[in-house]
Amino acid sequence: MTSHSTKTPRIAFLGTGAQGASIGADFVLAGHDVTFIEQWPDHVNAIRENGITVNLPSRTINAKVKALHLCEVAEIKEPFDLVFLVVKAYDTKWATQLIEPVLAKDGLVIGLQNGMTHEDIAAIVGRERTIGAVIEIASNMFVPGVTNRQNDHDTSWFALGALDPQTQxxxxxxxxxxxxxxxVEVTDDIRSAKWMKLVVNAAELIPSAIVNLPLGDAARSPGMLEVMRAAGYEAMQAAIADGAKIVPIIGMPPVTTNHPERYVDQIFEEVLTVFSQADTLTTSLQDWRKGRRAEIQEVNGWVIDTLKAHGRTAPINQRVVDLAYEIEANTLEAKPENAALLIETYAASIPAG
Known part of the structure; x- marks a missing residue:
């Protein structure tokens, strides 16, 4: 990890919510040198007192780990060799700026996040020190010091790839x-892999949150599956327009179809059947239930802006974004009845005849 190849890498997890905490706990129990850095004060205090507890589908683990408040980063003397960034996409820039002074000169930042955050990381620490990542785990956290991970190791999936070929x-x-x-799969085209994940996220995260339902229930709600798929289709169009390739993710077999919409359906079905449970809430709905803002612009807004740059529109994603911002402005309540508003837009987008 460093110029001293025999040295045990110093590892930081910056952002230890539901995802970061559960992954970081596994690192600790595997014997790695790990530090948690977190912005929720009660969470840090709970970890210091009782360790981090992770409830998995059939077992519970607990790991004792050093946990720091954000304000304590300035006190760090020895730099980190690896920083796993597991914050919201909209927090990427400031979080990377926070950690950059304590990143080793040949250290790496790995963005375990939704959205196309790898370029934001690279703009601060350099492309040679940036590894992009795709993550597929369902988890939630509502109590400090305790995370509930709905995927054990056998159904948790990651992809990693460098931005600079010299770092690959x-x-x-x-x-x-x-x-x-x-x-974990290693890819030499992490940009395309991240686009494929954004396609899935555009279909599932905010649409299911708008109707305030677990992901599976939202997809089964009359008319919603078509809406969600249509949001994914627009995202795939944006990916292709942006030069991304259709590549397999989340352990799916190599792409054998040239039909982008069919592949969107396959990815979405894989997420619903393998990577989520009956009560899985998307991260966006969890954010809203906690009074936090969701990754709207970073996912569905990214689709809109990408297609706009190519002279095209994304009516389904635009409606998703508009409704989402209304909910965050408290002028609309997230509720199942909102499905009618999305279905209306979908119906209007279908060409006549």
């Missing part, structure tokens, strides 16, 4: 570390 040879060693928590 270092990705496998990072992947080896991450394999303590799930399946």
């Amino acid at each position: 040879e270092r990705v496998e060693s990072v992947a080896d570390l991450l394999r303590c928590t799930g399946t």
Whole structure:
């Protein structure tokens, strides 16, 4: 990880909510040198007192780990070799700026996040020190010091890839570390892989939150599956327009179809059947129930802006974004009845005849 190849890497998890805490706990139990850095004061205090507890589908683990408040980053003397960034996409820039002074000169930042955040990270620490990532885990956290992870290691999936070709040879060693928590694939086209994940996220995160239902229930609500798929279709169009390739993610087999919409359906079905449970709430709905803002612009808004740059529109994603901002402005309540507003837009988008 550093110029001293035999040295045990110093690892930080910056952002230890539901995802970061559960992954970080596995690192600790695997014997790695790990520090949690977190912005929720009660969470830090709970970890210091009782460790981090992770409730998995059939077992519970607990790990004792050093936990720091954000304000304590300035007190760090020894730099980190690896920083796993697991904050909201909209927090990427400031979080990377916060950690950059304590990142080793040859250290790496790995963005375990939704959205196309790898470029924001690279703009601050350099492309040679940035590893992009795709993550597929369902989890939630409502109590400090306790996270509920709905995927054990066998159904947790990651992809890693460097932005700078000169750094790609270092990705496998990072992947080896991450394999303590799930399946990890190394790709030389992380940008396309992240676009494929954004396609899924555009279909599921905010649409299901707007109707205030678990992901599976939202998809089964009359008319909503078509809406959600249509949001994904627009996202795939944006990905292709942006030069991304249709690549397999989340352990799916190599792409054998040239039909982008069919592949969107396959990815979405895989998420629904393998990577989510009956009560899985998307991260966006969890955010709203906690009074936090969701990753709206960073996912569905990204689709709109990308297609707009190519002279095209994204009516379904635009409606999703508009309704989402109304909910965050408290002028609309997230509720199942909102499905009619989305279905109306979908129906209007279908060409006549």
